Amino acid sequence: MSTDTATKPPVGVRVRSWFGDNALKFYAVIAFAYLLLPVAYTFVFSFNDAGRTNIVWQGFTLDNWKNPCGAPQVCESVVNSIVLALGVTIMSTILGTLIAFALVRYQFRGRGTTNLTIFLPMATPEVVLGSSLLALFLNIFVPLGFWTVFIAHVMFCISFVVVTVKARLASLDPRLEQAAMDLYANEREAFRRITLPLVAPGIAAAALLAFSLSFDDFIITNFNSGQFTTFPKFVYVSATRGIPAQANVIASAMFFIALALVLVSQIRNMRRKEA
Amino acid sequence: MSIAAAIGDTLEEQPHKNKPQKQGRFTPYWLLLPGLLWLTIFFIVPLVTLFGTSLMTPVPGGDVGEFEQTFHxxxxxxxxxxxxxxxxxxxxxxxxxxxxxxxxxxxxxxxxxxxxxxxxxxxxxxxxxxxxxxxxxxxxxxxxxxxxxxxxxxxxxxxxxxxxxxxxxxxxxxxxxxxxxxxxxxxxxxxxxxxxxxxxxxxxxxxxxxxxxxxxxxxxxxxxxxxxxxxxxxxxxxxxxxxxxxxxxxxxxxxxxxxxxxxxxxxxxxxxxxxxxxxxxxxxxxxxxxxxxxxxxxxxxxxxx
Structure with a gap:
């Protein structure tokens, strides 16, 4: 007993640190509730028996989940968004990864200008990016549609790909590549068998980021899309007259798919570290 | 995680412990070319165009949305x-x-x-x-x-x-x-x-x-x-x-x-x-x-x- 009390800090300190610990945890729980409340609302209202306007709760139904394409334009816009985001992901990941390699692995003149050109699009508000690109398209009479949105999305995704891949690449030990070349791998083999596999997680993370940025973008899309409708644009346009519950179904389904994918990979990582 | 990494490195340059060491004289420029070209045409040129647009005035007697450059x-x-x-x-x-x-x-x-x-x-x-x-x-x-x-x-x-x-x-x-x-x-x-x-x-x-x-x-x-x-x-x-x-x-x-x-x-x-x-x-x-x-x-x- 006496040893027990001797090792413990005095009561006052213990009370204070218990309070400190739990106050912080309590605060974190409230912050998480704030972050996730609208997500929960979106999910709950996907079961609303609402008909066309999904504003007030009118009773539980599974109809929306059974027929997610039931409302006009919902699935069409989702397909548009997915096709667009896939194309944007491929293009911006290639362009951004090349830049990241140049920045980390080579010494060249014009590095400062390059860094500035990468940084500026991230520091520019979306209205400015959207309106300036529209000004260009209007001036040279480019018809708005899928391709103008594609161009715009690739433009703002490149910078995010560059910084993500660059971070991974910079943390790699270049001696690994040298070792491969000491063991008679030529430069191309060393790249393919050593560098690329090690950078792959960074490229994958960049691709995921580009996909989600493109899929969820509204402001730049709204300026440059003309008649072409993406999912966020569809939701925004229908917000005035009421969003069909099917939009909530699709958003909730995507939420759970994405969450499951990320959680599975995180838990696998955790296991691997413990093993 | 990726976002955190991206954001964390936005402002601070990555400190290289090991200096970039590849020598190819033109290789970095070939790597940079496509991406920087895209950013130049679709980010920098639009900003210049936008600045140009900001100095325009309506065409006298023209339709809505018709403007001419007058450096106004x-x-x-x-x-x-x-x-x-x-x-x-x-x-x-x-x-x-x-x-x-x-x-x-x-x-x-x-x-x-x-x-x-x-x-x-x-x-x-x-x-x-x-x-x-x-x-x-x-x-x-x-x-x-x-x-x-x-x-x-x-x-x-x-x-x-x-x-x-x-x-x-x-x-x-x-x-x-x-x-x-x-x-x-x-x-x-x-x-x-x-x-x-x-x-x-x-x-x-x-x-x-x-x-x-x-x-x-x-x-x-x-x-x-x-x-x-x-x-x-x-x-x-x-x-x-x-x-x-x-x-x-x-x-x-x-x-x-x-x-x-x-x-x-x-x-x-x-x-x-x-x-x-x-x-x-x-x-x-x-x-x-x-x-x-x-x-x-x-x-x-x-x-x-």
């Missing part, structure tokens, strides 16, 4: 002295400033809790911070409209506590807009702060305790300065998009809460007054750049002290 710099004076424009501009910076402070007040303790109390669940808690991104941000903002509506739970609680009039509400209002901005950009604040807190060496904090610093002093003198890069990145990533946002003001506010983004969108897409919209875009961008440079310099010097 007075467009800037006309727009800046028009209260339908400078008031929303001013309001944008007030709203996004308050939202940034609120996001810091919520995001810093959250990041701190995850980094120092999260234990083995840290990564899963981080996923929960990013999770809202998986639902379209417009749907989430619309959800806030339902949550804050007169028949929603928030108003019911506030009425019960007599914090609003029995017939009063909280939506649409400036409060709802600022709350929405805070909400939408909170993960952008939390992730970079987490990224820099995670790198803090716990032994430094212990050392401050060993040297008789009280926990709060230890935080103020050790943890907070070490987390400043994250705080700077987080505040910028919140403030910049919030200042240009118009979705929150459009969905959660009244006409009297319009921000400069709403004005730009309306003038550009509905009125087709391209020069005025271009002027507004340029003023917004210039103001943000000035604020950001000032802020980075100030934070940079404070960090040295």
């Amino acid at each position: 710099f007075a467009n800037y004076v006309d727009t800046l002295t028009d209260s339908t424009y400078y008031i929303p501009l001013f309001r944008s910076f007030i709203y996004s400033g308050i939202a940034t402070l609120l996001a810091l007040a919520i995001g810093y303790p959250l990041a701190y809790a995850i980094a120092f109390k999260g234990g083995r669940y840290r990564n899963i808690l981080l996923v929960l911070v990013i999770a809202p991104f998986f639902v379209s941000f417009i749907l989430r903002t619309v959800a806030w409209r339902q949550i804050l509506a007169d028949e929603g739970p928030v108003v019911a609680i506030l009425r019960y506590l007599s914090l609003v009039e029995p017939t009063g509400g909280v939506y649409p209002s400036a409060f709802a807009v600022i709350m929405g901005l805070t909400y939408n950009f909170l993960p952008f604040m939390t992730l970079p702060i987490y990224a820099s807190l995670e790198r803090v060496d716990h032994r430094l904090i212990e050392a401050s305790g060993d040297l008789y610093a009280k926990p709060f002093t230890g935080f103020r003198k050790v943890t907070w300065p070490l987390s400043l890069p994250g705080v700077v990145a987080g505040t910028l990533l919140t403030f910049i998009p919030a200042a240009g946002d118009y979705v929150n003001a459009a969905l959660l506010g009244r006409p009297s809460n319009t921000m400069i983004g709403n004005r730009i969108e309306y003038t550009f897409l509905s009125v087709n007054d391209y020069p005025t919209a271009a002027v507004l875009s340029f003023i917004l961008m210039a103001t943000i750049l000035v604020l950001v440079l000032f802020y980075i310099r100030r934070m940079g010097t404070e960090e040295l002290v």
Whole structure:
């Protein structure tokens, strides 16, 4: 007993640190509730028996989940968004990864200008990016549609790909590549068998980021899309007259798919570290 | 995680332990060419075009949306002295400033809790911070409209506590807009702060305790300065998009809460007054750049002290 009390800090300190610990945890729980409340609302209202306007709760139904394409334009816009985001992901990941390699692995003149050109699009508000690109398209009479949105999305995704891949690449030990070349791998083999596999997680993370940025973008899309409708644009346009519950179904389904994918990979990582 | 990494490295150049060592003279330029060409044609050229547009005047006797280049710099004076424009501009910076402070007040303790109390669940808690991104941000903002509506739970609680009039509400209002901005950009604040807190060496904090610093002093003198890069990145990533946002003001506010983004969108897409919209875009961008440079310099010097 006496040893027990001797090792413990005095009561006052213990009370204070218990309070400190739990106050912080309590605060974190409230912050998480704030972050996730609208997500929960979106999910709950996907079961609303609402008909066309999904504003007030009118009773539980599974109809929306059974027929997610039931409302006009919902699935069409989702397909548009997915096709667009896939194309944007491929293009911006290639362009951004090349830049990241140049920045980390080579010494060249014009590095400062390059860094500035990468940084500026991230520091520019979306209205400015959207309106300036529209000004260009209007001036040279480019018809708005899928391709103008594609161009715009690739433009703002490149910078995010560059910084993500660059971070991974910079943390790699270049001696690994040298070792491969000491063991008679030529430069191309060393790249393919050593560098690329090690950078792959960074490229994958960049691709995921580009996909989600493109899929969820509204402001730049709204300026440059003309008649072409993406999912966020569809939701925004229908917000005035009421969003069909099917939009909530699709958003909730995507939420759970994405969450499951990320959680599975995180838990696998955790296991691997413990093993 | 990826976002955190991306954000963390946006501002600070990666320190290379090992110098870049490949020699190919033209290789880096071939690697840079396609991406930089894309950014030049679709980012820099548009900005120049936008600047050109901002100096145009209507074609005499022309249709709506027809303009000619007259290098009419007075467009800037006309727009800046028009209260339908400078008031929303001013309001944008007030709203996004308050939202940034609120996001810091919520995001810093959250990041701190995850980094120092999260234990083995840290990564899963981080996923929960990013999770809202998986639902379209417009749907989430619309959800806030339902949550804050007169028949929603928030108003019911506030009425019960007599914090609003029995017939009063909280939506649409400036409060709802600022709350929405805070909400939408909170993960952008939390992730970079987490990224820099995670790198803090716990032994430094212990050392401050060993040297008789009280926990709060230890935080103020050790943890907070070490987390400043994250705080700077987080505040910028919140403030910049919030200042240009118009979705929150459009969905959660009244006409009297319009921000400069709403004005730009309306003038550009509905009125087709391209020069005025271009002027507004340029003023917004210039103001943000000035604020950001000032802020980075100030934070940079404070960090040295």
